Amino acid sequence: MPQGRLLGVVEPVDEQLAGSKMALTSLLRTVWPGEFVDERDARFINDRVHANIQRDGTFSVVPQIKGGVTTPDQLRRLADVADKYRVPMVKITGGQRIDLLGVRKQDLPAVWADLDMPSGYAYVKSFRTVKTCVGTDYCRFGLGDSTGLGVAIEQRYQGLESPAKLDLAVAGCPRNCSEALVKDVGLVGVTVFAVSEEDGDVVVEL
Ligand code: SF4
Incomplete structure (x- = not known):
């Protein structure tokens, strides 16, 4: 039987620790901003590649579109990237951004470089x-x-x-x-x- 909060079953310890990692990081960085050391290699894969891993192992890429306001130039770049890297799905998100779904891990650095847009932090x-x-x-x-x-x-x-x-x-x-x-x-x-x-x-x- 799958374990989860909805069933009232206690999660395994490693899953509990993984779930509290971001909260603990946020707390430590806030309380000790001077002493906090960011260990990049200890981050989750999403944080390292600025994308959200999906169930098939590909990634979702969501650039920042502030307040849902974009420009023709941004839209052209998004379309060009979707064509160039054969992105299988381009989806409008509930937060008024554009999600490129199905991006391969090896393409992520080039995708971000071609987009030339900040991350929308949809993965953290x-x-x-x-x-x-x-x-x-x-x-x-x-x-x-x-x-x-x-x-x-x-x-x-x-x-x-x-x-x-x-x-x-x-x-x-x-x-x-x-x-x-x-x-x-x-x-x-x-x-x-x-x-x-x-x-x-x-x-x-x-
Ligand atoms: S909430 Fe709707 S009706 Fe009100 S200002 Fe915004 S768009 Fe217009």
Whole structure:
């Protein structure tokens, strides 16, 4: 019988240790930033090759696309890489990025070089994405610049280690198109009214 948390069965000790490795690394780096020594050879394969190993032994490559905003140039490069390395599946992720699935391990260094894009850290326990809606840039319901804020947050915290994967989202209004209300951290644009106590008129609207 397979062992796992859902069955209420205690995992083997080696699996427990593997599961706590990132959390422990994050804790040690935070508590002793000066003394912490990163042993690259001790990292999991995903960390070493900046890609996520799949069930068939190939890898998933997810470059960073901040706030889900890309450019024609990035899209051309992604398409060229997919053609050149015969990537069997190109998939849009739930975090508004593009996943190249089925990349062979020996192709990974060349794939990253040809992409010339930063990693999206889709393979580690860390801060990963900020999903955004279009907000005030284009949406007529927008109350806040959700895209700009999402890009700024992703820029600032990209690659930040954490005990578990961390997904964020920003929505430009309570319609919540970017599903900010079900993320680890979600920000939602709202309108704030200040009402006069004397006559009930709106005196400030933010
Ligand atoms: S959440 Fe609001 S602002 Fe954002 S796309 Fe949806 S309706 Fe527009």
